Amino acid sequence: MDFKKFLPWIIAVVVIIGIYSWASGIYNNAMTLEQGVKESWGNVQTSYQRRNDLIGNLVKTVKGAADFEKSTLTAVIEARAKATSVTIDPTNITPEKLAEFNKAQSGVSSSLSRLLVSVERYPELKANQNFLKLQDELASTENQILTARTRFNEAVKPYNNNILTFPRNIFAKMYGLKEKPYFEAVEGAEKPVEVKF
Template identity: 55%
Template sequence: MKKGLIVIIVIVAVIAIIGFIVGPGFYNTSIDLKENATAQWGNVESSYQRRADLIPNIVNTAKGYAQFEQETLLKVTEARSKATSIQIDPSNITPEQLQQFQQAQQGLTSALSRLLAVFERYPDLKANENFKELINELERTENRINVERNRFNEAARPFNKHIQKFPNNIINMFVGKFSEIDYFKANEGSEKAPEVEFDFSN
């Protein structure tokens, strides 16, 4: 009994010493790495917001040409509303929040793809210079979204590795302050940026 108590005291003492020596450095580095990931999340949101801002202009431009496609236009508007309604606290991104965010954005991507497929049937709309520029800007934005998502994953990775390594994982277990940041995961068939290229040659 006495021997077991001594072992426990030694273990606690070792942990305390490790925490005293490594703790401040662990905490400060964790803060810095998490802040990097949080800042990059802002770039992700900004890119998605740029896409959301483009959609009303695309829809309004198309209305005058594709007056028989109101249901398709409405679905895009509804998908945009759902996607922009999901707000995430960048300092506390949970896997559940990120999954919900991704699903809403993927829903908007799918609605946009269907909308562009419909617009292919309207040569007068495709000839509209304003519409051309909006679609080109949408394509650039989709590419930017893909870039910023990858950069977010790259920013989250060193933070996750930092809090998992020994003795950081022991310290964090007692502190209980830092949780791993979930990564963006590609939806099936979306390993690259969505195709929004429009054929204006016809």
């Protein structure tokens, strides 16, 4: 049996298997990293859900103060409703959808800040143990949101690096993989906060 006759076929098969393994490795690595992005996005949503749940309890507690500003409460309730209506599919996060989500969530933060500042004028609320506990939980939740958003960005970076570097970007386009956006500060966040007493 002449081994040299089969050598070109053996080399061709080895090269094809090598290319297949390399290309499937690129895809599999991208899918593993995308799962990390999805998990991080789930943690972001969980943190925001916790805040939305706490806001409902906070509004009920504040409503007990009969002369409390109704417009402030209405603003919080409306911002919460708007924020919960914006949903994002983690497999197809676009910069525009993330900006819309971010803007809706910043509306909640802004109205919630106004609510907590206006509470200072209501001594019976400031002394209410339920309110104080909710206020502490909200502060803790805001820290969790910041952490979840940071971890989301940390999960997006290796995914983007994986699919945007050459020659992986060629296969990423073939597989339909797209760059994921990062969380960014909301518009106007660079301006100092104006505190009025």
